[in-house]
Amino acid sequence: MNESEARREGGLPGAGGGRAADAVADALRQRIQANDLAPGAWLREARLCAEFGVGRSIARRALRILGEDGLVEIEENRGARVSATTAEEVFDLYEVRAALYGLAARFACLRMSDRAIGQMIDDIDRLLDAAAAGAPAEQIIEASEAIFGAMAGHASADAQRMIASIRRKTRFHFSYAALALAAHGGGGPYDHWRQIRAALPRRDAAAASEGARNILYFMQGEVARIMLAHRRQPQPMQRTAAPAR
Incomplete structure (x- = not known):
């Protein structure tokens, strides 16, 4: 050939x-x-x-x-x-994603080895340090998705397939998530990340799950808000390229 x-x-x-x-x-x-x-x-x-x-x-x-x-x-x-994705569709997708990420955090907290928990705490610390140093929002999103990916690895095969599916469907909206993180600087979802970090060594599955869900609820509200603002603008808003998945 x-x-x-x-x-x-x-x-x-x-x-x-x-x-x-x-x-x-x-x-x-x-x-x-x-x-x-x-x-x-x-x-x-x-x-x-x-x-x-x-x-x-x-x-x-x-x-x-x-x-x-x-x-x-x-x-x-x-x-x-x-496709012409609506803010309502995004809101619903993030609702499902929050539930699945909360599940992943819960199972990770219960099933990870002590060594894996220590590694995840280090990863969260690096994420928080990068955010405090003003790292690009895309870098923060990459780091957070890597952590959630590690959490998902401790869920059942069915749960992992559902998480992979919802991540594919929301991949398009990472550019909006980057805008939301950039707008909030050192605020945003980072208190929820600290909640997860504190819950891991205690193996407090309920607190870890709550923190994970709240990260996604924050992004849900911000992405929907930005999309609604975009809808009202006379000119289309330029989206930044999303991280490849």
Whole structure:
């Protein structure tokens, strides 16, 4: 297979179709988040194939990935178009996410080894230090998601699948979360992180779960508020690129 054929089938030689689809999806995701692709814009398979040098199966897979993330709506016999996410949908997603993250924190508190708890406390300390030093909001979000990811690793397989699904669906809104954190500086959700930090060595599952839920409730309110303000603006607000997941 030559290079041209490899591109049509899913990327350069040695690159699998799944990785090629992920790459196309990531490129489109960044454009959607930057408002280069506005809500309602159609994403045609033929155009994606020509632009990215991939086959139709790769283009379809990339669009399915974006559909699972809630970034596009796929209509039978018509194609895919960029979704117009509402503040109400975001509010509901964060409500579910708060419940699942609270569950993850509870199980982590009960099931982690003493060594793992010590490592997580160190990670939280680094997050709090970074916030106090004025680190970029995107860095704080990356650190917090890594901690919650470690917590989720102690939940059941079913709970882990649900957490992974809701994280995919809210990935689009990380740019709004970054704006919320940047606006609050040293305030925001950090008292809730301190609550989790204090609960871990005591293995106080109820307090750890409450802290995790309250972090998400804070983000829920702030993201919804920013989206509502965006809706009232005459010009679209530029979104910053979200962390890749």
